Amino acid sequence: xxxxxxxxxxxxxxxxxxxxxxxxxxxxxxxxxxxxxxxxxxxxxxxxxxxxxxxxxxxxxxxxxxxxxxxxxxxxxxxxxxxxxxxxxxxxxxxxxxxxxxxxxxxxx
Amino acid sequence: xxxxxxxxxxxxxxxxxxxxxxxxxxxxxxxxxxxxxxxxxxxxxxxxxxxxxxxxxxxxxxxxxxxxxxxxxxxxxxxxxxxxxxxxxxxxxxxxxxxxxxxxxxxxxxxxxxx
Numbered sequence: 001x002x003x004x005x006x007x008x009x010x011x012x013x014x015x016x017x018x019x020x021x022x023x024x025x026x027x028x029x030x031x032x033x034x035x036x037x038x039x040x041x042x043x044x045x046x047x048x049x050x051x052x053x054x055x056x057x058x059x060x061x062x063x064x065x066x067x068x069x070x071x072x073x074x075x076x077x078x079x080x081x082x083x084x085x086x087x088x089x090x091x092x093x094x095x096x097x098x099x100x101x102x103x104x105x106x107x108x109x
Numbered sequence: 110x111x112x113x114x115x116x117x118x119x120x121x122x123x124x125x126x127x128x129x130x131x132x133x134x135x136x137x138x139x140x141x142x143x144x145x146x147x148x149x150x151x152x153x154x155x156x157x158x159x160x161x162x163x164x165x166x167x168x169x170x171x172x173x174x175x176x177x178x179x180x181x182x183x184x185x186x187x188x189x190x191x192x193x194x195x196x197x198x199x200x201x202x203x204x205x206x207x208x209x210x211x212x213x214x215x216x217x218x219x220x221x222x223x224x
Contacts, residue, residue, distance in 0.1 A: 004151065087152070089152075098151075099151035101150055101151045
């Protein structure tokens with residue numbers, strides 16, 4: 001079966017750095033996505049990785065290792081507004097998106 | 110308006126009611142999707158439409174009936190639902206439903222409660 005694993009919940013301190021991991025087992029691979037979802041709001045696209053390595057976008061970076069079936073989302077200089085759920089999704093060989101259950105990130109002052 | 114708009118935002122219905130959820134996208138995308146989001150569970154894909162044609166139906170019970178009259182509008186008709194159908198229903202669109210890096214653009218969802 002296909003599976004995406006990510007931690008259910010994480011807590012971090014304002015101004016710090018946090019890394020949210022995502023591991024996957026899928027039938028093929030055609031890219032990995034990260035989305036952010038604030039409570040009661042729509043998920044919004046954060047990043048897309050299809051090749052190994054690090055993609056940096058401001059305070060957020062996303063890393064991919066296809067051989068390890070592993071990705072992480074790195075958030076730097078955390079702000080209170082970063083409190084949200086972070087969803088990892090992998091596109092398989094049939095271009096179907098397989099979703100993780102999301103990681104709820106709690107930022108404390 | 111821009112983006113993906115869903116109405117109603119909240120809906121409470123009895124098991125014998127008939128209601129519909131509406132989604133409209135103003136992004137010029139070709140693909141539209143219905144997802145079900147339950148607490149602490151992965152997003153569940155329900156239906157996909159590409160150029161108004163249904164290309165995906167993930168074994169969804171017939172009490173959920175989608176309709177896509179054009180590439181900008183998508184409906185989800187609800188009939189004789191069960192309490193376990195209570196969830197957040199998300200509509201999304203993308204430029205191409207089958208390939209490319211095309212990310213999904215989501216609406217804010219319709220929170221459904223079935224009594």
